[in-house]
Amino acid sequence: MSIKDMKTNYNEIKEFAALSNASRRNFLIGSGGLVVGLTLPFNKLALATGDGIKASQQMNAWVTIDPSGLVTIASPNAEMGQGTMTAMPLILAEELDADWSKVVVKQVGPTSKEYGNPFFGGIVHTVASLTTAALFDKVRLAGAQARLFLLERAAKHWKIPVSQLKTDTGFVIHKTSNKRISYGELVTLSREGDKIPVVKKSDLKKTNQYKLIGKNVPRVDIPIKVDGTAEFGMDVVVPGMVHASIIRAPMHGATVKSFQNDNKGEIAKAIKLIKLPYGVAVLAKDLELVLSARKNIEVIWNFPKAGRKYNSETALKEYVKISEDKNVKGVTWWKPYFPQAIKGKKGYLQSALSDSKLTKLSATYQTEHTYHGQMEPMNATALVDKSGKKAEIWAPTQAISVTTFAAAGILKTSPQNIKVNTTFLGGGFGRRAQVDYVVDAVLLSKITKQPIKVVWTREDDVVGGAFKPNSAMHIDAAFDSKGKIEAWSHRTVSESPLKFYAPKLLGKKGEDILVMSGAEQLQYNISAQSADHVIQDNGTRLAPWRGIGHGQNKFASECFMDEIAVSLKLDPASFRLNSANNPRTKAVLEKVIKMSGWGKKKNGVAQGIAYSDYNGSHSAGVAEISLDRKSGKIKVEKYFIAIDAGLAILPDNILAQIEGAVIYGISAALTEKITHKEGIVEQSNFHDYEVMRMSEVPEISIEIIEGADRPSSVGELGLPTVGPAISNALFQLTGKRARTLPMTQDFIKELIMV
Amino acid sequence: MNSINVKVNGKFKKVEVIEEATLLWTLREKLGLKGTKFGCGAGLCGACTVHVNGKPVRSCQISAESIVGKSVTTIEGLSKLGDHPLQKAWVQEQVPQCGYCQSGQIMRAAGLLKKTKSPSRKEIVAYMSTNICRCGTYNRIISAITAAAKEV
Ligand code: FES
Numbered sequence: 058m059s060i061k062d063m064k065t066n067y068n069e070i071k072e073f074a075a076l077s078n079a080s081r082r083n084f085l086i087g088s089g090g091l092v093v094g095l096t097l098p099f100n101k102l103a104l105a106t107g108d109g110i111k112a113s114q115q116m117n118a119w120v121t122i123d124p125s126g127l128v129t130i131a132s133p134n135a136e137m138g139q140g141t142m143t144a145m146p147l148i149l150a151e152e153l154d155a156d157w158s159k160v161v162v163k164q165v166g167p168t169s170k171e172y173g174n175p176f177f178g179g180i181v182h183t184v185a186s187l188t189t190a191a192l193f194d195k196v197r198l199a200g201a202q203a204r205l206f207l208l209e210r211a212a213k214h215w216k217i218p219v220s221q222l223k224t225d226t227g228f229v230i231h232k233t234s235n236k237r238i239s240y241g242e243l244v245t246l247s248r249e250g251d252k253i254p255v256v257k258k259s260d261l262k263k264t265n266q267y268k269l270i271g272k273n274v275p276r277v278d279i280p281i282k283v284d285g286t287a288e289f290g291m292d293v294v295v296p297g298m299v300h301a302s303i304i305r306a307p308m309h310g311a312t313v314k315s316f317q318n319d320n321k322g323e324i325a326k327a328i329k330l331i332k333l334p335y336g337v338a339v340l341a342k343d344l345e346l347v348l349s350a351r352k353n354i355e356v357i358w359n360f361p362k363a364g365r366k367y368n369s370e371t372a373l374k375e376y377v378k379i380s381e382d383k384n385v386k387g388v389t390w391w392k393p394y395f396p397q398a399i400k401g402k403k404g405y406l407q408s409a410l411s412d413s414k415l416t417k418l419s420a421t422y423q424t425e426h427t428y429h430g431q432m433e434p435m436n437a438t439a440l441v442d443k444s445g446k447k448a449e450i451w452a453p454t455q456a457i458s459v460t461t462f463a464a465a466g467i468l469k470t471s472p473q474n475i476k477v478n479t480t481f482l483g484g485g486f487g488r489r490a491q492v493d494y495v496v497d498a499v500l501l502s503k504i505t506k507q508p509i510k511v512v513w514t515r516e517d518d519v520v521g522g523a524f525k526p527n528s529a530m531h532i533d534a535a536f537d538s539k540g541k542i543e544a545w546s547h548r549t550v551s552e553s554p555l556k557f558y559a560p561k562l563l564g565k566k567g568e569d570i571l572v573m574s575g576a577e578q579l580q581y582n583i584s585a586q587s588a589d590h591v592i593q594d595n596g597t598r599l600a601p602w603r604g605i606g607h608g609q610n611k612f613a614s615e616c617f618m619d620e621i622a623v624s625l626k627l628d629p630a631s632f633r634l635n636s637a638n639n640p641r642t643k644a645v646l647e648k649v650i651k652m653s654g655w656g657k658k659k660n661g662v663a664q665g666i667a668y669s670d671y672n673g674s675h676s677a678g679v680a681e682i683s684l685d686r687k688s689g690k691i692k693v694e695k696y697f698i699a700i701d702a703g704l705a706i707l708p709d710n711i712l713a714q715i716e717g718a719v720i721y722g723i724s725a726a727l728t729e730k731i732t733h734k735e736g737i738v739e740q741s742n743f744h745d746y747e748v749m750r751m752s753e754v755p756e757i758s759i760e761i762i763e764g765a766d767r768p769s770s771v772g773e774l775g776l777p778t779v780g781p782a783i784s785n786a787l788f789q790l791t792g793k794r795a796r797t798l799p800m801t802q803d804f805i806k807e808l809i810m811v
Numbered sequence: 812m813n814s815i816n817v818k819v820n821g822k823f824k825k826v827e828v829i830e831e832a833t834l835l836w837t838l839r840e841k842l843g844l845k846g847t848k849f850g851c852g853a854g855l856c857g858a859c860t861v862h863v864n865g866k867p868v869r870s871c872q873i874s875a876e877s878i879v880g881k882s883v884t885t886i887e888g889l890s891k892l893g894d895h896p897l898q899k900a901w902v903q904e905q906v907p908q909c910g911y912c913q914s915g916q917i918m919r920a921a922g923l924l925k926k927t928k929s930p931s932r933k934e935i936v937a938y939m940s941t942n943i944c945r946c947g948t949y950n951r952i953i954s955a956i957t958a959a960a961k962e963v
């Protein structure tokens with residue numbers, strides 16, 4: 058295959074990866090509500106098989122029961138520490154009324170339509186904290202349907218009506234006689250006359266009937282994560298496997314001009330080199346040989362001219378100017394997500410912003426690129442078969458269906474011919490929503506006709522990272538003397554991750570939800586508001602990052618809420634409470650005010666508050682910080698956070714997720730930044746990209762409120778309040794406003810000196 | 812390629828390694844002990860922590876050659892049944908999230924408990940700050956070490 062072919066393929070891959078047939082409309086707009094009377098297609102074989110066989114029976118795509126009573130539940134989503142592998146099966150087991158001690162969870166590929174996430178057009182895609190939230194009804198139905206099926210079996214067997222039966226923890230029981238039959242035994246009975254039951258809403262459990270949900274069932278993946286046996290992508294071994302490491306282009310779009318191989322003798326003989334459009338791959342059986350040999354290869358690159366001009370810190374200054382320039386026209390944020398964009402009488406927003414009776418305030422905020430820094434560097438293993446039209450892939454990926462599309466794109470075949478084995482992920486945080494590492498492995502396996510495992514080094518992972526965009530946010534508001542906000546206009550100037558890796562998911566005018574999520578202030582009483590974005594393109598690699606658009610947008614809006622409060626001499630917490638239009642918003646605010654003992658000031662320690670919603674969930678955080686004025690070092694002493702993500706399936710796991718996100722957020726707020734010079738990333742490993750260590754971790758207090766009877770997003774929810782709460786606390790401490798993330802020591806030193 | 816004799820988890824093994832082979836890749840690739848993880852390859856994260864003669868070291872930073880005549884313990888050899896007090900405490904406190912850093916964390920913690928029987932929070936923090944957990948399980952690690960210290 059020539060380089061030209063590969064290039065064409067590479068573009069196709071990007072198209073495919075983008076495509077993921079997720080229609081724009083479905084993205085983030087959930088089906089909501091319960092689909093009553095929906096039947097899940099039973100496995101045809103299960104219905105057709107004869108009497109009393111000893112085989113297990115597949116109830117539907119999600120659940121299989123065997124004669125011993127073992128219940129196998131499918132887990133199609135990526136387990137990256139968020140607990141999906143426990144939470145989803147648990148919901149199913151709840152409706153099935155299964156004995157949890159007999160449940161086995163099985164990681165499966167995207168092999169059934171039933172596994173698809175309605176938020177993403179029906180593909181299997183584990184991102185944006187939308188797995189449990191979106192699939193809750195589906196797995197409940199699957200569990201309830203299997204339970205009804207077993208009830209009907211028992212009714213047929215005992216020749217009594219279903220109405221006289223009930224279930225309890227793996228058994229069907231005759232209510233009056235207490236006669237019992239286990240689920241396992243029922244599976245072995247005659248399958249004649251089996252029908253696919255239709256689940257009615259009344260067949261589902263009420264919240265007060267839950268036996269597993271909300272009970273802190275331990276996570277199923279934890280025991281194998283303490284003895285070294287959990288298999289991550291990095292641990293995959295396939296017979297005959299060849300290792301590969303790629304000297305990757307240091308800048309997106311750069312191509313290999315030439316390269317020189319200084320390996321000699323034995324080593325030169327043991328390795329094989331393959332030139333790809335975006336790098337030089339070094340292959341050998343022995344991974345360490347590969348890693349060592351690649352140090353002796355020098356690549357000369359062709360750099361794209363435009364990308365070479367990118368200096369991220371200068372660019373950000375430019376974004377700040379653009380955000381403040383009223384002559385630049387932005388793209389209005391999407392109506393479906395942001396009904397308030399059109400709220401109020403036409404023209405009211407502008408007239409309020411220039412109403413002389415109202416107080417006006419404006420401010421501009423900025424955030425820099427950040428890197429995901431997941432502990433497991435990118436990697437993937439692929440085996441393309443002899444025909445070149447079929448492949449098996451082992452990958453730690455959040456983009457499970459997209460992996461099949463990407464591989465199919467390279468092999469010019471159908472996604473059905475691609476088998477994906479999702480391993481455990483050593484962290485995802487949005488980085489693994491892309492499939493560049495899968496592309497590496499599939500391309501090389503296609504060329505070599507051998508099973509290939511591609512391993513990125515940490516340096517590859519940083520330099521070839523896909524970052525959170527550089528962003529500038531400008532807000533203008535007008536409010537009255539009591540703090541009633543009449544007008545609020547928000548602009549974000551930033552690069553667009555969707556434009557980079559999934560342009561088909563952009564809105565008609567280029568709207569990017571990954572830039573704009575959180576720019577809407579839906580939970581505050583604001584008479585008229587608008588948000589728009591101005592997209593910049595500097596040819597850098599971009600990705601969603603934990604918290605998505607909420608990270609930068611809530612940093613701006615929640616600092617700004619404080620600025621309004623201060624300008625009116627109002628208490629920032631009461632001001633938010635009085636502005637809140639939603640009881641769940643009020644509840645988390647009230648809770649965190651109580652938890653943190655809000656308002657008390659101690660020597661050298663100050664508090665700051667922030668609120669954020671996220672996809673129907675709510676959070677309010679209070680940061681308690683101290684400052685070493687000499688070094689400019691901020692220390693978060695305590696963080697209090699109250700969250701409401703509706704029904705808490707695994708409360709202890711929610712605490713873990715929130716705690717992790719708070720730490721991720723503090724780390725980003727204080728130290729993390731990626732800078733580009735002439736288009737090339739300047740950082741390379743954890744010495745110059747510092748992430749939080751145990752020594753910096755504050756005491757974290759979390760309280761959970763269950764404000765709804767269904768679950769909403771958790772994984773991102775702990776993050777958005779952190780940056781603004783710290784900045785707001787800094788203002789309380791110093792009277793200086795940090796409108797920049799990260800608040801590095803140098804930045805703070807300069808800020809407090811002025 | 813060099814042929815060296817190593818003692819890992821109580822067993823003697825002969826392995827073929829390249830000249831500059833590190834202990835990390837030797838364990839993972841030559842001995843199939845995949846529980847020891849590659850995180851940074853630069854001595855910065857601690858994911859690759861194992862014990863050499865009972866002391867925690869970063870296996871990415873030492874050569875395979877250097878362990879000849881010494882005894883190496885990896886997460887697979889920490890206990891027979893995965894029931895070392897630290898492992899039990901790790902399950903009890905539900906520490907791991909993604910889990911990728913945890914072998915290194917546990918091996919590091921085991922090194923701490925060998926040295927200090929019941930470490931204070933401060934001692935734990937000082938000793939464990941060598942190891943990164945990007946999922947942010949730090950506070951649970953502290954609780955688990957404290958709980959395990961009572962058992963040892
Ligand atoms: S892999 Fe050895 S310290 Fe990071």
Ligand code: FES
Nearest residue numbers: 909910944945946
């Ligand atoms: S549990 Fe994921 S890095 Fe520690």
